[in-house]
Amino acid sequence: MTALRAPTPRPAAESARDVPPPRPPRHRPGALALRHSRSLVTIALAVLALLVAGPRVVARFQPHLYAGTVLQSDRPAPSLDGLTFTSGQPVSMEALEGDVVLVFFGYTNCPDVCPTTMAALARTMAGLSPGERDRVRVLMVSVDPARDDAPTLAGYVTSFDPAFEGVLGPVDVTDRIASLYGVYFAPDDAGGSTIDHSASLIGIGPDGALRVVWPPNVTEQALASDVRALLP
Amino acid sequence: MVVAAVVVAAFAFTVWQPIQVLPRIELAPGYALVDQRGGQYTSESGRGSVTLYSFAPLDCGARCEAADATVAEVLQRVTAEVDLGNVGFRVVTIALDPVDGDPSLLAGAAQRSGADGERWRWIGGSGERVRTLVGSGFHRSIAAGAGTGGETAFDPGFVLVDGNGVIRGDYRYRTTAPDADKLVANLQVLASEIRNAHGAASVAYEAAHLFLCYP
Known part of the structure; x- marks a missing residue:
């Protein structure tokens, strides 16, 4: 009897006929x-x-989708040197750093867009948490320093929110600074007592750079959402 | 897995740029000047329209021939090649010499350059106001009487401003001023964003700004 043996493994190249037997399923x-x-x-x-x-x-x-227009330069916001708070204290950009700063250029005798915007800002602030409010400052820069003295301006801005701050300075300084914030102002063509001016709202980030510009008709919900996104 | 997908998407967005955008560089300066017809023209006058600013002395002459030709070509081609939808387009040349109370100076310069007063107008004001506007606002040098012949020395070029008053393009003379192709191409990119960046598509455009424009 011949014992059955498993075939001896050979190198694969040895013969084409040496096909290995099928393996059982593993x-x-x-x-x-x-x-x-x-x-x-x-x-x-x-x-x-x-x-x-x-x-x-x-x-x-x-990324947060801002309702306002986002600016992409890291260039610091234009200096507010030459302007003062209604308390008489000079405005310092360094002192503002770390907070979100909302800047609006207006005047106390403004009949329409200024009270509307300031009221919207007050509602926006009311919608923020106390912790958020502590890190947001609202500045209204007077474009009518001839009529807006410090007490008048202080009374006007705090009537909307006690934390709002009025800022004022000589008209030529205000004009130069406003221009750098994309804002113009000039007596109206009709020669009346009103002043034509840009009504944009400008947001400075905690890093001191101009970050967002909002149109005058931005809603307080959208503004609050954007402000939260700006907070560190 | 999701993070990897986001990274891959960001990479693809950056490399292939499926949506092109012009950066939102900074706010264009605010101003109130007079135009060649004697009326007040302010930064708000162009609100809602795309504005191409140029800068020139009143007696610019041969120094501005190339820039004037570029403006004329851009104005002609924008009508045919750029679909801005309902958004208007205008060219505003800021006179670098003082024109206190005399708009006829602007009218003369406008006539010499071919500005029609509608789609292309000249504006100007006092010397100090214009120096501040052009120097601090548009970041261009300007020096009265500093040219070789005593003429106003300046840094020619163009600035493209969108309807929100944001600078979207800054073109220096030596590189692009005579190049209407570049200006028209950039206007087409801006026009595409103006037409399409609404609703859900605005997310894609914001992503494009995020990936392509942020420093």
Whole structure:
């Protein structure tokens, strides 16, 4: 009798006829099904994790969509040197750093856009948390320093919110500074007592750079959302 | 996995630039000057329209021929090649010499350069006001009488301002002033954003600003 032997392994290149015998299946069908089930569970868990964590991760990295126009230069906001608070204290950009500063150019005899904007700013501030409010300053720079003396301006701005601050200075200094903030002002063409002026609201970031410009008709909800995004 | 997708998307956005935007550089300066017809022209007059600013002395002559030709070509091509939708386009040349109370000086300069007073107008004011506006606001040098023949020395070029009063392009003379192609191409990019950056698409445009423009 000839004993059956397993064929001796030979180098693959030795003969083309040396085809290895078919191997028996390594797993039984039940084990294969189990592996597939595990894979399906793994994929399902991954999809679940993606569904749960994905939106949070995206929200974490998604930039805030500002209602205002975002400026992309890191150049510091134009200096307010030469202007003073209604208390007489000079305005210092260094002292403002660390806070979000909302700047509006207006005047106390302004019939329409100034009270509207200041009221909107007051409602915006009211919608912020106390901690947020502490880090936001609202400055109204008078474009009518001839009529807006310090007590008048202080009374006007604090009538909207006790934390609002009035800023004023000589008209030529105010004119130069306003221009750098994209704002113009001039007596109206009709020769009346009103002053034509830009009504944009300007946001300075905590880093001292001009960050956002809002049109006069921005809603307080949108403004509050943008201000929160500016906060550090 | 999501973070990787975000990173890949950011990379793709930066490399292939599926949406092009012009940077929002800074606020254009505010001003109130007079135009060639004697009326007041302010920074708010151009609000809502795209404005291309140029700068020139009243007696610019041959020094401004190339820039004037560029403006004329841009005005002609914008009508045919740039779809700004409902947004207007105008060119405003700021006179670098004082024109206190005499708009006829502006009218003369406008006539010499081919400005029609509607789509292309000249504006000016007192010497100090213009120096502050052009120097501090548009960051261009200007020196009265400092030229070789005693004429006003200046830093010619263009500044493109959008309807929100934000500077979107700053072109210096030596590189692009005679190049209407570049100005028209940039106007097309801006026009595309003006037409399309609404609703959900605004997210894509903000992403483009974020990836392509932020320092």
